[in-house]
Amino acid sequence: MVTDNYEKEISFIESVLKEAAQRLNHMKIQSIHDKTSRDLVTSSDYAIEQYIITMIQSQFPTDHILSEEMNQDTLLQERTWVLDPIDGTCNYANAIPMFGIQLALTVGSAIAAAGIMLPCLNELYLASQNGGCTLNGKKLTVKPDSINHSIVSFGDFNEERQAASKLQSQTMKRLRYQIMKEKMFGAASVDFAYLASGRTSGTFLIASHAWDILPGILIALEAGAVISDEKGRPFCFDSEIVLAANSQELIELMRQPELSC
Template identity: 35%
Template sequence: MHPLLNIAVKAARAAGQVIVRHADRLDTLTVQDKQPNDFVTEVDRMAEREIIRVIHRAYPGHAILAEESGTQGSHEEFQWVIDPLDGTTNYLHGIPQYAVSIALKQKGRLEHGVVYDPVKEELFAASRGAGATLNNRRIRVTQPRDMTGVLLGTGIPFREDQNLDYYLRTLSVLLPGTAGVRRAGAASLDLAYVAAGRLDGFWEIGLHEWDMAAGVLMIQEAGGLVSDLKGGSDYLATGNVVAAGPKVFKGMLQRLNPVVNRA
């Protein structure tokens, strides 16, 4: 394992311990609204501090982009992209679908990524050019021939700054002929599930970079493709993402084309 990925794994597991330790004390947690229906807890912040502590102990000069504390440092080469608890709403409701997501960008390019599910103790990891793994076993995207019978993942907009009507139009063109759509509530895990072949494809609008940085690298290293809804490469900036194995990816973009061109 690459030394940088090893630090990401160590940091993710440390954060996972914080998260699990407080999971049976949900009624005592301090919860704040970042905006309507978008929550942050003291556990998010504790887990983030633990991740940054582990990273900076090994690499004190590296820059950080984290969900709760924002940007720290200005290292010209290395920046860590962190979501300490993706799926906070699930966590607060006792739904065991949440994860720690950590990625490392080198000169602006994603190089390493970890998504850690502390409940199931599943560690998804990837390094550029070295493939993707789940608990140290190689994973690959599925390879359906077309959209027939595929299972898709998604996230339904819930914030005021997201365009629900636009999203519903994407849903209406992607759903027909598939085996259905799952909305589990943690984008990082949804993306990791695509990489592991548990979902055949995924799309969402209005994500943040920390929601998807680790997951999209995993999919690419597992043989999949990732783009924005128009097939472009600025998904980390726009927050709009499509991801799947090659043929499903092509089919999703074809179906989305009339929707995104009309937007």
């Protein structure tokens, strides 16, 4: 257990994500459809989402639910569960083992509890506000390293957010010869989990939807990561870009503006 705060919710997240991963690991994809020109949805997305929604409604019947496939228009209210049944569906649909199941509880303007399950690695990340972060029950902290040994991951580009996508492209180009490696995993759950577990040093993500980023933000924060928007301000729910890193120094490097000629 991560903390006494939101103990019931953390226990619920742990149980439901473990069961969802078991179901997903034994599930065959029955259908795949284009959701947008750059994204897919599968029968498994709907099945896992329906299972978790049913469990939330059973255990917390008065809470609200915001989810990627069935409840996209729910507003964040006093207690809202934020669910991404398969984060990284394109990876999942193409048998690339880099995807996750994400669930968070927001209370007012705070992320109170969260979990990320990476089924192919059998890794369960849990965190609660001011309660720390664990990986399979063991406490996590980000791993400090020097800038020239840093590995920074970048999220997907977003054709609906051209300015943010341009800034991401500029940042990738600018960091290329200052850090050790750039990575694109194709799943925000993996970006945040790898930062929290010390596999990477930072991540730059366009905040397309709440279900993509809110669970991972709490995981990373409670593991000791520094998080801001592209201007160095604290992250808020309407931030367009999320920067997360194992040090303030790397955050400053990631948000450094492109110099004009």
